[in-house]
Amino acid sequence: LNIAVLPGDGIGPEIVEQAKKALDAVFAKKGHEAVYTEALVGATAIDKTGNPYPDETHELCMKSDAVLFGAIGDPKYDNDPKAKVRPEQGLLAMRKKLGLYANIRPVATFPSLIHKSPLRADLVEGADFVAIRELTGGIYFGRPQGRSEDGLTAYDTSVYSTEEIDRITRLAFDFAMKRRKKLTVVDKANVLATSRLWRETVQAIAPDYPEVEVEYMFVDNAAMQLIQWPKRFDVMVTENMFGDILTDEASVITGSLGLLPSASMGLHTSVFEPIHGSYPQAAGKNIANPLATILSAALMLESAFNLKDEAVIIRKAVDASLNEGKVTEDIDKENPLSTSEVGDWIAE
Amino acid sequence: LNIAVLPGDGIGPEIVEQAKKALDAVFAKKGHEAVYTEALVGATAIDKTGNPYPDETHELCMKSDAVLFGAIGDPKYDNDPKAKVRPEQGLLAMRKKLGLYANIRPVATFPSLIHKSPLRADLVEGADFVAIRELTGGIYFGRPQGRSEDGLTAYDTSVYSTEEIDRITRLAFDFAMKRRKKLTVVDKANVLATSRLWRETVQAIAPDYPEVEVEYMFVDNAAMQLIQWPKRFDVMVTENMFGDILTDEASVITGSLGLLPSASMGLHTSVFEPIHGSYPQAAGKNIANPLATILSAALMLESAFNLKDEAVIIRKAVDASLNEGKVTEDIDKENPLSTSEVGDWIAE
Ligand SMILES: CC(C)[C@H](C(=O)O)[C@@H](O)C(=O)O
Numbered sequence: 001l002n003i004a005v006l007p008g009d010g011i012g013p014e015i016v017e018q019a020k021k022a023l024d025a026v027f028a029k030k031g032h033e034a035v036y037t038e039a040l041v042g043a044t045a046i047d048k049t050g051n052p053y054p055d056e057t058h059e060l061c062m063k064s065d066a067v068l069f070g071a072i073g074d075p076k077y078d079n080d081p082k083a084k085v086r087p088e089q090g091l092l093a094m095r096k097k098l099g100l101y102a103n104i105r106p107v108a109t110f111p112s113l114i115h116k117s118p119l120r121a122d123l124v125e126g127a128d129f130v131a132i133r134e135l136t137g138g139i140y141f142g143r144p145q146g147r148s149e150d151g152l153t154a155y156d157t158s159v160y161s162t163e164e165i166d167r168i169t170r171l172a173f174d175f176a177m178k179r180r181k182k183l184t185v186v187d188k189a190n191v192l193a194t195s196r197l198w199r200e201t202v203q204a205i206a207p208d209y210p211e212v213e214v215e216y217m218f219v220d221n222a223a224m225q226l227i228q229w230p231k232r233f234d235v236m237v238t239e240n241m242f243g244d245i246l247t248d249e250a251s252v253i254t255g256s257l258g259l260l261p262s263a264s265m266g267l268h269t270s271v272f273e274p275i276h277g278s279y280p281q282a283a284g285k286n287i288a289n290p291l292a293t294i295l296s297a298a299l300m301l302e303s304a305f306n307l308k309d310e311a312v313i314i315r316k317a318v319d320a321s322l323n324e325g326k327v328t329e330d331i332d333k334e335n336p337l338s339t340s341e342v343g344d345w346i347a348e
Numbered sequence: 349l350n351i352a353v354l355p356g357d358g359i360g361p362e363i364v365e366q367a368k369k370a371l372d373a374v375f376a377k378k379g380h381e382a383v384y385t386e387a388l389v390g391a392t393a394i395d396k397t398g399n400p401y402p403d404e405t406h407e408l409c410m411k412s413d414a415v416l417f418g419a420i421g422d423p424k425y426d427n428d429p430k431a432k433v434r435p436e437q438g439l440l441a442m443r444k445k446l447g448l449y450a451n452i453r454p455v456a457t458f459p460s461l462i463h464k465s466p467l468r469a470d471l472v473e474g475a476d477f478v479a480i481r482e483l484t485g486g487i488y489f490g491r492p493q494g495r496s497e498d499g500l501t502a503y504d505t506s507v508y509s510t511e512e513i514d515r516i517t518r519l520a521f522d523f524a525m526k527r528r529k530k531l532t533v534v535d536k537a538n539v540l541a542t543s544r545l546w547r548e549t550v551q552a553i554a555p556d557y558p559e560v561e562v563e564y565m566f567v568d569n570a571a572m573q574l575i576q577w578p579k580r581f582d583v584m585v586t587e588n589m590f591g592d593i594l595t596d597e598a599s600v601i602t603g604s605l606g607l608l609p610s611a612s613m614g615l616h617t618s619v620f621e622p623i624h625g626s627y628p629q630a631a632g633k634n635i636a637n638p639l640a641t642i643l644s645a646a647l648m649l650e651s652a653f654n655l656k657d658e659a660v661i662i663r664k665a666v667d668a669s670l671n672e673g674k675v676t677e678d679i680d681k682e683n684p685l686s687t688s689e690v691g692d693w694i695a696e
């Protein structure tokens with residue numbers, strides 16, 4: 001198993017380290033051999049090479065079976081809107097160059113964390129859905145983008161092709177088939193031409209999945225429904241910009257942001273990373289919660305290597321750590337373990 | 349006082365009727381004279397004229413001091429994505445032709461409704477902010493929009509000029525000055541050229557309001573903060589598409605969707621309407637909650653006519669109706685009043 005490891009910035013290195021411990025434990029148990037190769041990305045990569053997604057990193061990813069990613073972002077770039085090179089550009093370059101067209105975020109509740117949800121417990125208990133965001137199209141990459149000559153007008157372009165919509169929609173239908181067979185397509189077809197193409201394309205594909213119930217929902221309504229009735233969702237699919245907003249909204253409703261993994265499926269490889277950010281205030285302090293990264297490793301075993309039993313073993317260990325209170329200070333203020341202690345406990 | 353009345357579709361006519369009762373009562377008490385003139389808009393207007401925003405309606409609005417608006421939307425158009433004329437087009441045409449550049453939504457909690465919030469009570473109690481959405485620019489109106497010749501690609505364009513950003517930003521700063529002096533500017537400056545122009549323009553205006561603390565927030569983060577910590581907001585301002593999503597998200601967090609009014613300030617007149625929709629299932633049943641429309645009338649008195657005492661009188665009557673349980677079935681299932689009974693009680 002060829003695994004590229006991109007720890008990135010902030011708490012990235014610490015949490016990725018724990019995920020590797022969990023992987024090593026399960027590989028040892030099941031007799032798999034893994035080769036991890038590390039590379040630079042994000043602010044760390046800018047500091048050392050001037051490029052947030054260096055060519056060597058890209059080449060490594062291209063020949064890996066999967067990429068384990070930490071987090072990127074450094075506050076020293078946030079306060080400088082005119083910085084020429086920014087860590088996020090590395091992220092966007094990586095997505096585009098690896099063809100990571102689908103970002104997949106399973107949203108689940110953990111009974112021991114329900115009390116951390118900002119929502120009423122009765123609304124989130126049992127919520128269980130997958131949010132799928134198109135990741136390489138739309139207004140993120142559409143051209144033209146820029147300023148008029150006099151500098152007084154700015155413009156961005158959102159573009160989608162039938163092909164781009166088709167491939168992510170089929171992926172979403174496949175997810176729905178393995179779950180409760182309900183697909184919610186989120187768009188703004190009453191305003192946007194791209195949304196109308198999405199809707200038409202989905203309508204053309206739907207007959208191939210007669211068992212799946214398809215529902216179309218405007219993005220403003222989806223932003224409300226996620227809060228009012230999250231249990232109504234099974235699989236949700238949407239375009240890049242709407243997905244950026246809705247998947248982040250979705251990630252906080254269950255109270256388990258520190259536990260949510262994600263997968264970005266690509267044309268060349270796939271990338272697995274926690275949903276949370278680089279949490280710079282905690283960097284180097286050995287206090288960050290490694291569980292989302294450990295669960296991202298489980299997702300990698302399952303999706304990239306088809307190692308389902310191995311994924312289950314890791315998930316069970318995470319459940320046990322929650323049940324037995326072997327957790328970091330964000331979950332247990334009174335009696336916390338450190339980042340590395342949680343990693344050791346899970347591996348053990 | 350020249351008031352154009354556009355009842356629109358669904359429950360529109362019923363709820364607007366109650367707002368007129370409240371206005372009449374306060375006008376009688378205070379000795380004002382009002383002329384109401386009704387006109388068609390939405391599905392009703394399509395049915396009668398073929399146009400969701402007929403010219404006569406536009407002319408009436410242009411010469412009115414304020415517009416009292418009900419709601420638009422009819423399910424018979426929702427299931428027909430290829431319908432040539434749709435009620436929403438009337439709404440967009442009205443916004444553009446009247447130059448309604450700023451949609452203003454005060455988000456407040458009502459103690460007697462906190463238990464209806466999907467959020468934990470401690471998070472929403474006392475939340476009190478104003479969400480300001482740019483309403484005539486961005487991807488809603490930017491051109492080009494459409495399809496490639498082969499039909500396989502679709503595109504939308506978001507455009508903003510310094511002038512458009514400037515006028516809404518100043519309005520937002522003015523609101524902040526009258527409140528807790530904190531302004532949150534929501535954008536996606538790490539990705540969009542339009543957002544970078546927003547940020548630059550706001551930065552250029554900020555020195556004119558030295559007392560206001562300005563904060564910049566990415567839209568994905570704002571979608572999370574609205575749920576996790578709504579009390580952090582005082583005045584929020586953002587572009588059209590982000591505003592569509594975030595103001596709807598904001599409207600459900602307090603549990604008082606049926607009570608939230610809005611104002612759209614324009615170059616030629618201003619429009620006051622409830623935030624909720626046309627609720628077709630309830631149309632004609634005399635069960636819809638008229639309070640958001642009544643509070644929109646109060647907002648009209650204050651913003652369009654500078655009649656502050658009169659607005660206060662209406663708001664007190666609404667508070668009293670809530671405290672004494674003189675409310676519709678959405679608030680009190682056991683002992684509801686009808687729409688018209690609530691209107692009568694408030695007027696009385
Ligand atoms: C950092 C930013 C460019 C990025 C995005 O908008 O895609 C982030 O918000 C995310 O969701 O991964």
Ligand SMILES: CC(C)[C@H](C(=O)O)[C@@H](O)C(=O)O
Pocket residue numbers: 190191220436439440592
């Ligand atoms: C009906 C639709 C075009 C409209 C919008 O997106 O502006 C609505 O959602 C709103 O917010 O008033």
